[in-house]
Amino acid sequence: MTHRTLLLATAAAGILSGPAVAQNVLDWGANRDIGSLDPYSYGDSFTINVLNHVYEGLVRYNRDLEIEPALATSWEILDDQITWRFTLREGVTFHNGNPFTAEDVQASLERVSHETSPLKGNLPAYVSSEVVDDLTIDITLNGTYPLLLNDLTNIHIFDKEWLVENGAELPTDIGAGVEGFATYNANGTGPFIVESRQPDAQTVFTVNPEWWDEPAHNLDGFVLRPVGSPATRVAALLSGEIDFTNDAPVQDLPRLEAAPNVEVLEGVDLRTVMIGFPFRETLVSGEPNPFATKEVREALYKAIDLELLHERVMRGKSRIAGATVAPPIPGYSEDLDTIPAYDPEGARALLDEAGVPEGLEFEFNCLSDGLVNEEQFCQAIASMWSRIGLSPQLDVAPRAVQTPKRTNGNTDIYTLGWATLPMLDSYSPLLQIFHSKEGNSGVFNWGGWSYPELDALVQEAGQELDVETRLDLQNQALRIVKDEYIMLPLHQQPMAWAVTDSVTEMPLFPDNKPRLWFARMNGDS
Amino acid sequence: MLAFLVKRTANAVFVMLAVAFLAFLIFRSFGDPVEMMVNEQATQAERAELRERLGLNDGFLTQYVRFVTNAVQGDFGISYRNQQDVMVLIGERFPATLELVLVATVISLVVGIPLGVITAIHRDSRLAGMLQLGSIVGVSLPSFVVGILLILAFSVTLGWLPAFGRGETVDIGWWSTGLLTPSGRAALVLPAISLATFQITLVMRLVRAEMLETLRTDYVKFARARGVPRGRVHWVHALRNCLMPVITLTGMQIGNLIAFALVTETVFQWPGMGLLFIQAVTFVDIPVMAAYLLLVSFIFVTLNTMVDVTYAWVDPRLRDDTAEVGGTNG
Numbered sequence: 001m002t003h004r005t006l007l008l009a010t011a012a013a014g015i016l017s018g019p020a021v022a023q024n025v026l027d028w029g030a031n032r033d034i035g036s037l038d039p040y041s042y043g044d045s046f047t048i049n050v051l052n053h054v055y056e057g058l059v060r061y062n063r064d065l066e067i068e069p070a071l072a073t074s075w076e077i078l079d080d081q082i083t084w085r086f087t088l089r090e091g092v093t094f095h096n097g098n099p100f101t102a103e104d105v106q107a108s109l110e111r112v113s114h115e116t117s118p119l120k121g122n123l124p125a126y127v128s129s130e131v132v133d134d135l136t137i138d139i140t141l142n143g144t145y146p147l148l149l150n151d152l153t154n155i156h157i158f159d160k161e162w163l164v165e166n167g168a169e170l171p172t173d174i175g176a177g178v179e180g181f182a183t184y185n186a187n188g189t190g191p192f193i194v195e196s197r198q199p200d201a202q203t204v205f206t207v208n209p210e211w212w213d214e215p216a217h218n219l220d221g222f223v224l225r226p227v228g229s230p231a232t233r234v235a236a237l238l239s240g241e242i243d244f245t246n247d248a249p250v251q252d253l254p255r256l257e258a259a260p261n262v263e264v265l266e267g268v269d270l271r272t273v274m275i276g277f278p279f280r281e282t283l284v285s286g287e288p289n290p291f292a293t294k295e296v297r298e299a300l301y302k303a304i305d306l307e308l309l310h311e312r313v314m315r316g317k318s319r320i321a322g323a324t325v326a327p328p329i330p331g332y333s334e335d336l337d338t339i340p341a342y343d344p345e346g347a348r349a350l351l352d353e354a355g356v357p358e359g360l361e362f363e364f365n366c367l368s369d370g371l372v373n374e375e376q377f378c379q380a381i382a383s384m385w386s387r388i389g390l391s392p393q394l395d396v397a398p399r400a401v402q403t404p405k406r407t408n409g410n411t412d413i414y415t416l417g418w419a420t421l422p423m424l425d426s427y428s429p430l431l432q433i434f435h436s437k438e439g440n441s442g443v444f445n446w447g448g449w450s451y452p453e454l455d456a457l458v459q460e461a462g463q464e465l466d467v468e469t470r471l472d473l474q475n476q477a478l479r480i481v482k483d484e485y486i487m488l489p490l491h492q493q494p495m496a497w498a499v500t501d502s503v504t505e506m507p508l509f510p511d512n513k514p515r516l517w518f519a520r521m522n523g524d525s
Numbered sequence: 526m527l528a529f530l531v532k533r534t535a536n537a538v539f540v541m542l543a544v545a546f547l548a549f550l551i552f553r554s555f556g557d558p559v560e561m562m563v564n565e566q567a568t569q570a571e572r573a574e575l576r577e578r579l580g581l582n583d584g585f586l587t588q589y590v591r592f593v594t595n596a597v598q599g600d601f602g603i604s605y606r607n608q609q610d611v612m613v614l615i616g617e618r619f620p621a622t623l624e625l626v627l628v629a630t631v632i633s634l635v636v637g638i639p640l641g642v643i644t645a646i647h648r649d650s651r652l653a654g655m656l657q658l659g660s661i662v663g664v665s666l667p668s669f670v671v672g673i674l675l676i677l678a679f680s681v682t683l684g685w686l687p688a689f690g691r692g693e694t695v696d697i698g699w700w701s702t703g704l705l706t707p708s709g710r711a712a713l714v715l716p717a718i719s720l721a722t723f724q725i726t727l728v729m730r731l732v733r734a735e736m737l738e739t740l741r742t743d744y745v746k747f748a749r750a751r752g753v754p755r756g757r758v759h760w761v762h763a764l765r766n767c768l769m770p771v772i773t774l775t776g777m778q779i780g781n782l783i784a785f786a787l788v789t790e791t792v793f794q795w796p797g798m799g800l801l802f803i804q805a806v807t808f809v810d811i812p813v814m815a816a817y818l819l820l821v822s823f824i825f826v827t828l829n830t831m832v833d834v835t836y837a838w839v840d841p842r843l844r845d846d847t848a849e850v851g852g853t854n855g
Contacts, residue, residue, distance in 0.1 A: 032804070033804075041608045042606055042608065044564075044606075115574075118563045118567065121568060174579065174603050178603070183608045200800055200804075226794060232673075232794060236688045239681050400556025400560065400561055400808075400809045401556040407560075
């Protein structure tokens with residue numbers, strides 16, 4: 001038996017190393033499957049990330065997460081300041097052979113911003129578009145808006161002809177109860193082509209030999225194989241069944257590091273973990289709410305031992321944060337990134353001054369399936385607050401249960417992680433979290449605060465086309481966030497990928513999105 | 526007999542309606558699917574509109590009635606997360622689960638019956654003692670632990686069998702099977718053993734108890750006295766008389782195995798119905814959860830009804846309304 005296995009193995013090795021059939025197919029063991037092949041029908045950034053290998057946007061992020069031309073080669077803002085003219089790349093074809101034109105861009109923009117699309121929030125400023133000629137398109141916005149390019153990195157371009165032929169011009173409307181063609185089929189311009197898909201088992205991607213760009217990768221294809229159970233994923237990596245995972249469980253990192261065939265890629269995520277406060281009149285319990293007072297929030301910050309959280313709970317892998325955005329995000333500045341000294345006595349003194357009674361009870365809302373080690377750091381923080389004479393009531397549950405409580409104001413203090421995705425700009429938290437809750441702004445302003453001065457800065461930044469001026473405005477707004485202790489930043493959370501020795505290059509991106517068009521394997525190709 | 530059949534069927538329908546009712550009652554505490562569906566940049570108005578469009582603002586009774594009305598017409602709606610017809614989704618996964626369950630059942634019988642006989646015949650031997658002890662371990666170990674241990678031993682250390690997935694499958698009509706390819710068979714081994722562990726001990730203990738009973742009967746003693754070889758008495762005459770309850774139990778347990786396969790499926794990333802259900806729970810995918818619960822209750826109810834009907838057919842006393850005591854509602 002052993003003999004026979006050996007023979008088979010030798011034969012297999014011979015076949016694999018033969019130059020004629022050299023195959024660099026990367027097995028990607030993800031922690032979950034993509035929802036469907038249609039990037040526009042479910043607001044899931046992982047699905048969009050994976051499908052970015054098949055579909056591309058007008059612009060894209062390069063290795064350093066800077067925006068660079070993709071399907072568009074250049075762009076300019078016309079005199080009215082609200083219309084952007086994009087010149088498109090010549091000679092690009094879709095996987096089905098159809099040429100890429102301005103009609104395709106228009107159909108895609110209409111599709112994603114249609115009222116039944118759950119993703120229309122990804123292109124908030126879009127009003128209409130006009131095809132100038134085959135390779136020129138004008139996009140009109142609802143005002144001057146500096147971040148259109150950031151938004152467009154995530155808007156995948158479909159082939160109009162293909163959409164029309166298959167009746168998929170509109171995103172799948174789940175309410176209507178009819179399936180969409182694009183759920184099962186894909187046809188983009190990207191570096192990889194979807195060959196087959198079995199949900200929850202595997203989705204096979206092969207290389208697109210007709211890709212317009214010079215490939216930096218040397219893959220012949222990759223297979224997305226979801227492995228939901230962390231222990232199984234680790235086992236599959238150790239046994240070489242998968243070559244790469246974008247979610248190496250934190251508790252298994254020592255084991256993976258010790259394995260001879262596995263390399264762990266560790267980094268710090270862009271996601272900043274913060275604590276938010278209620279600004280309503282009363283707490284959920286009906287007691288008067290002391291957290292609307294700045295000194296009380298300051299006291300709660302001083303009572304948190306950030307070093308201890310970093311060392312114990314995050315096992316030294318996180319980055320302690322004093323600012324509400326991570327260093328690589330435009331708008332970050334070092335002078336905002338300072339942390340207060342751990343000072344429980346000072347904190348108690350502040351509470352006494354503000355008249356906060358000993359033993360004040362309030363709810364502390366955390367997710368069981370949210371941030372890295374969230375349950376643990378919430379417990380740690382709750383006990384630190386107990387030390388200054390408060391009684392936080394920890395409430396830990398899954399996201400789907402907690403989110404309605406948070407949005408409806410049915411909780412007091414809460415956690416929030418914000419990576420500024422997909423925009424990668426500090427404008428994102430300023431608009432979505434820190435701005436007053438009105439219209440499209442402040443969707444995540446769960447505490448219900450309002451700082452008119454901050455709002456004015458954010459609105460001004462949202463219409464400022466000069467980058468320097470805009471970032472300066474955003475920096476001033478972030479300064480208010482910091483000085484007023486609107487939210488308390490804790491840390492940027494760790495992230496870990498792992499590859500086996502068959503992978504020679506896998507750039508780790510701080511937005512935690514794998515981009516396999518930069519990956520290389522050690523087979524010759 | 527006809528009246529009996531009608532009554533049992535009506536009971537079955539009532540049970541399924543009740544399951545769906547309870548399911549919809551519970552869904553309210555699962556959270557809000559819309560928060561999982563839209564992305565971070567969606568505004569409050571957009572969220573509210575989507576909720577309205579999905580009919581989530583209606584009371585749960587309205588939602589329940591709507592679900593039942595559609596379900597009766599065979600329409601279970603579209604999965605929120607996968608945007609696929611729920612029946613198609615479940616239909617894709619059903620062969621995987623059923624193959625796993627059937628193979629696990631076969632393993633449990635092939636291993637469990639001989640072990641049961643051996644422990645009964647040699648009940649004072651050291652071997653029987655060890656098997657008995659082992660069976661306690663088999664009952665007590667949670668199935669995900671068994672799964673992980675199997676993976677560590679056979680995938681990581683020995684490298685013989687795949688740690689996850691279903692291998693290559695072949696489509697026969699709408700049925701996809703992994704039994705016809707080498708990689709499919711290899712992938713089936715560990716999950717099937719993991720799922721069968723509990724079942725093996727159950728069969729073994731049942732056979733042992735039945736055998737001990739049978740070995741005391743007169744006909745066994747007579748057979749021995751007449752000079753029939755010991756092996757033949759045990760393995761043919763006695764064993765055959767023990768199998769009736771084993772068959773009943775196995776049939777009833779298939780429903781259980783389908784329901785409990787979800788743990789095994791999660792550990793081994795087995796693309797079956799259980800895995801689908803677990804994901805549906807995470808994403809509050811109400812149409813999938815509702816259809817899955819209904820399907821599982823349908824399987825249970827059908828198996829129960831079939832057993833009841835068979836019993837009634839075998840034992841006329843059970844058909845009489847006043848004497849209806851049997852039933853195997855387990």
